[in-house]
Amino acid sequence: MENYTVTILGCGVMGTAVLSSMLKSSFEPFPQKFICCTGSSRSAEKLKTAYGDRIEVSYGSQNVEAVRKADIIILGCKPYMCEHIMDSVADGLNGKQLIISLLAGWTIDQLKTFSPYIARVMTNTPAKYGCGMAIVSFSEEAMKYEDIVMKMVGTVGKAKKLPESNMDAATSLVGSGPAFCLVMMEALAEGGVRMGIPYDVAKECAAKVMEGTARMVMETGEHPEVLKASVCTPGGTTIGGLMVMEDKAVRSGISRAVEEAAKIASALGKK
Numbered sequence: 001m002e003n004y005t006v007t008i009l010g011c012g013v014m015g016t017a018v019l020s021s022m023l024k025s026s027f028e029p030f031p032q033k034f035i036c037c038t039g040s041s042r043s044a045e046k047l048k049t050a051y052g053d054r055i056e057v058s059y060g061s062q063n064v065e066a067v068r069k070a071d072i073i074i075l076g077c078k079p080y081m082c083e084h085i086m087d088s089v090a091d092g093l094n095g096k097q098l099i100i101s102l103l104a105g106w107t108i109d110q111l112k113t114f115s116p117y118i119a120r121v122m123t124n125t126p127a128k129y130g131c132g133m134a135i136v137s138f139s140e141e142a143m144k145y146e147d148i149v150m151k152m153v154g155t156v157g158k159a160k161k162l163p164e165s166n167m168d169a170a171t172s173l174v175g176s177g178p179a180f181c182l183v184m185m186e187a188l189a190e191g192g193v194r195m196g197i198p199y200d201v202a203k204e205c206a207a208k209v210m211e212g213t214a215r216m217v218m219e220t221g222e223h224p225e226v227l228k229a230s231v232c233t234p235g236g237t238t239i240g241g242l243m244v245m246e247d248k249a250v251r252s253g254i255s256r257a258v259e260e261a262a263k264i265a266s267a268l269g270k271k
């Protein structure tokens with residue numbers, strides 16, 4: 001693919017996160033043009049103010065033209081709006097465009113009504129800060145675009161390819177995962193506050209502890225169990241705290257939260 005145009009159909013929280021990551025990067029071949037589509041002129045103007053000449057914007061009935069110009073369409077609207085929005089731009093679809101869908105719940109088979117070339121992506125809000133995670137599945141026809149899609153999506157932080165059968169679990173682990181981590185972070189900070197640390201400092205400590213721990217796992221490649229054992233002094237503070245966590249079933253509570261969110265994601269796809 002060369003000198004190609006990327007149209008982001010629905011450029012809100014996730015669409016903007018992917019757009020800014022791509023604009024900060026320099027993967028090759030880099031798109032020649034980005035067109036960002038919204039529902040309202042107000043959102044389109046906001047995008048123009050933020051990104052200036054690096055993008056074109058479009059809204060409402062202009063979106064059909066923006067889709068016609070696209071070689072790649074990034075779908076970033078709300079899942080329940082997708083059918084209506086795709087109907088409204090149907091004249092711009094030519095059956096050859098690669099569609100990269102960020103939508104929860106929409107399966108590759110459902111998306112194939114718009115084009116045979118589908119990459120289904122689940123990413124998350126940390127993408128806004130360049131440390132997002134993305135899971136990508138492809139329709140068979142879209143496999144020829146794997147390289148460019150992985151480069152593009154990888155700009156959010158990290159991207160991995162998995163079969164679509166894992167997408168509900170990815171929707172939970174990757175998409176909802178930040179909310180689960182935030183509850184853990186909140187709980188850590190509140191424990192500190194309970195023991196007298198001022199809230200702002202406790203929050204910073206909790207965030208840095210989570211960031212540092214994540215980096216340690218990524219850099220060593222060790223199983224978390226090994227790293228955990230290495231900070232447990234016999235008879236010490238950490239093992240005492242961990243035993244309370246086991247008594248309160250914190251571990252299974254978190255794992256079951258991932259399971260529950262994945263079940264809900266699966267039901268979304270069947271609607």
Ligand SMILES: NC(=O)c1ccc[n+]([C@@H]2O[C@H](COP(=O)([O-])OP(=O)(O)OC[C@H]3O[C@@H](n4cnc5c(N)ncnc54)[C@H](OP(=O)(O)O)[C@@H]3O)[C@@H](O)[C@H]2O)c1
Pocket residue numbers: 009010011012013014015037038039040041043044060063076077078079081085102103104105122123124125175
């Ligand atoms: N947010 C998350 O944490 C998260 C995580 C993982 C996956 N996702 C997925 O990402 C997708 C987008 O979610 P989001 O949170 O980014 O939604 P959002 O912020 O509400 O963005 C939706 C975008 O669609 C635009 N839109 C509305 N009507 C349109 C129309 N007729 N034509 C073209 N564009 C139109 C909106 O423009 P206006 O502002 O003008 O209405 C807005 O730019 C969802 O499918 C969701 O499943 C989100």
